[in-house]
Amino acid sequence: MEIPYTSAVHPETGLYNAKGGIWLFLASEVMLFGALFTSYILLRVGATEWPHGSAILNVPLATLNTVVLITSSVTMVMSWASLMMKNFGRYRLYMGLTILLGLTFLVVKSFEYGAKFEHGLFPSTSTFLAIYFTMTGLHGLHVIGGIIVNSYLWGPGRKLWKTDPQRFTNRIEVAGLYWHFVDIVWIFLFPVFYLL
Amino acid sequence: MKITDTARAEEVKRHVRVYISVFVALMALTIITVTISYLHLSVTAAVIVALIIATIKGSLVASYFMHLISERKIIFAVLALTVIFFIGMMFLPLLGHSDTVTYKYVP
Numbered sequence: 001m002e003i004p005y006t007s008a009v010h011p012e013t014g015l016y017n018a019k020g021g022i023w024l025f026l027a028s029e030v031m032l033f034g035a036l037f038t039s040y041i042l043l044r045v046g047a048t049e050w051p052h053g054s055a056i057l058n059v060p061l062a063t064l065n066t067v068v069l070i071t072s073s074v075t076m077v078m079s080w081a082s083l084m085m086k087n088f089g090r091y092r093l094y095m096g097l098t099i100l101l102g103l104t105f106l107v108v109k110s111f112e113y114g115a116k117f118e119h120g121l122f123p124s125t126s127t128f129l130a131i132y133f134t135m136t137g138l139h140g141l142h143v144i145g146g147i148i149v150n151s152y153l154w155g156p157g158r159k160l161w162k163t164d165p166q167r168f169t170n171r172i173e174v175a176g177l178y179w180h181f182v183d184i185v186w187i188f189l190f191p192v193f194y195l196l
Numbered sequence: 197m198k199i200t201d202t203a204r205a206e207e208v209k210r211h212v213r214v215y216i217s218v219f220v221a222l223m224a225l226t227i228i229t230v231t232i233s234y235l236h237l238s239v240t241a242a243v244i245v246a247l248i249i250a251t252i253k254g255s256l257v258a259s260y261f262m263h264l265i266s267e268r269k270i271i272f273a274v275l276a277l278t279v280i281f282f283i284g285m286m287f288l289p290l291l292g293h294s295d296t297v298t299y300k301y302v303p
């Protein structure tokens with residue numbers, strides 16, 4: 001039996017099912033990261049001293065990563081827009097760029113982590129570093145997850161465009177919604193850890 | 197069918213121009229928030245300014261890249277519920293803070 005409402009709109013919700021699904025998932029993700037942000041507040045308020053992020057972390061590298069991730073959000077939405085304009089070649093280009101920018105983010109982040117470890121700064125070193133590694137690590141895992149899905153849609157998954165272009169376009173929109181969410185999380189992580 | 201496809205493509209072209217403007221705004225806000233962090237404001241002022249800028253940036257991404265500005269009601273219903281729970285969760289540290297244990301000595 002065919003899966004219902006993959007490209008057609010469900011009469012009850014006014015959405016194709018995958019879009020309703022991804023928004024419910026993102027709502028649960030808000031609570032996941034929200035719980036960690038609450039923990040951060042609790043730890044910071046309860047601490048006798050709390051370092052300014054820039055004293056321990058590398059602000060220029062994190063600013064570069066912010067630019068990289070925001071740019072990747074633009075290329076992601078452009079890949080969807082390209083499909084809406086029936087330009088598959090452009091889609092491949094923009095999605096390829098999104099994947100490369102995601103990988104760039106991870107490379108920069110791994111340099112940051114590496115520099116911390118070299119200086120003997122580990123999650124066990126301080127409360128600040130514990131919550132920093134937990135939250136940026138979880139965010140990094142989300143970036144890895146997004147890259148895997150995007151790579152599938154750029155590579156083998158692209159065959160769907162030939163048989164069901166609408167459903168494929170919807171998949172890109174859903175993958176995009178997730179990717180933009182990951183971008184928003186970083187938009188909050190960046191000032192909270194590096195600038196305050 | 198052909199006409200709706202063309203109309204949709206035209207609409208998407210308009211969207212693309214908006215995406216570029218949003219991108220420029222996000223870059224400008226990133227530069228602003230980093231610059232302000234070097235001004236060494238008081239912690240309270242710095243937290244307020246940084247969170248306001250981050251909220252504007254997040255709203256821009258959600259509104260335009262995630263198309264929330266023109267989404268269906270049901271998504272807003274899901275998000276409204278999420279916001280309520282999220283705010284509730286943000287107040288948990290405050291509850292913990294005010295709920296200090298006090299002892300009364302009874303001989």
